[in-house]
Amino acid sequence: xxxxxxxxxxxxxxxxxxxxxxxxxxxxxxxxxxxxxxxxxxxxxxxxxxxxxxxxxxxxxxxxxxxxxxxxxxxxxxxxxxxxxxxxxxxxxxxxxxxxxxxxxxxxxxxxxxxxxxxxxxxxxxxxxxxxxxxxxxxxxxxxxxxxxxxxxxxxxxxxxxxxxxxxxxxxxxxxxxxxxxxxxxxxxxxxxxxxxxxxxxxxxxxxxxxxxxxxxxxxxxxxxxxxxxxxxxxxxxxxxxxxxxxxxxxxx
Numbered sequence: 264x265x266x267x268x269x270x271x272x273x274x275x276x277x278x279x280x281x282x283x284x285x286x287x288x289x290x291x292x293x294x295x296x297x298x299x300x301x302x303x304x305x306x307x308x309x310x311x312x313x314x315x316x317x318x319x320x321x322x323x324x325x326x327x328x329x330x331x332x333x334x335x336x337x338x339x340x341x342x343x344x345x346x347x348x349x350x351x352x353x354x355x356x357x358x359x360x361x362x363x364x365x366x367x368x369x370x371x372x373x374x375x376x377x378x379x380x381x382x383x384x385x386x387x388x389x390x391x392x393x394x395x396x397x398x399x400x401x402x403x404x405x406x407x408x409x410x411x412x413x414x415x416x417x418x419x420x421x422x423x424x425x426x427x428x429x430x431x432x433x434x435x436x437x438x439x440x441x442x443x444x445x446x447x448x449x450x451x452x453x454x455x456x457x458x459x460x461x462x463x464x465x466x467x468x469x470x471x472x473x474x475x476x477x478x479x480x481x482x483x484x485x486x487x488x489x490x491x492x493x494x495x496x497x498x499x500x501x502x503x504x505x506x507x508x509x510x511x512x513x514x515x516x
Contacts, residue, residue: 286356293352297345305337308344312424315396319404320413327417336417343425347388347432354380361443380439387435388428395483396427402479430473434488438495445499452500462492
């Protein structure tokens, strides 16, 4: 490899890092603005977040042991919900970073990428809030009998709640990630089918790590992720066929 090729590769790497830095800065600005907006509604957000565990608590309230605990809880919740409501905007920054690696015709899917990414993230968070969390609390709060009474601190609960909602939201982005990798030519439908069992095994391990330590929560995480993986295999195949058809048309022309 000669000097010019090395300089070209170094310049290309520098440009990618500079672009990544720009997108990260924009994303931080977006998150700060969204967090500030959510802080203005933090009381309503806190009541909404408390709802899944409230039926299992004496008096329906959480406890806190430090003077700053409740204030910091509102800050944390504002940030988490800032991430959620700003999802279309930081997904746009992700798309702007990966778009140069795609074909020109594939860059037209900007709106579809943002819409799908936002919908999948919100779907994952909603699945966690309305299905996974209530089922987890029904199991965990009644495990070992009803003699012992739960006294859950705000900090412990918010850590658990945030982890569940964000992890489910991120996990539901799986098909979008796989489709983008397929569009970039990194994975193919045949590759995904050939390695299906390894993918399912990996999903099972991820589900076991990010969910509460009970089989039900793990299955509740694994089942939709498996379905989304199978859907992504089909979608990658559709894009491959479209690419082959477009290539055939260009060859004839």
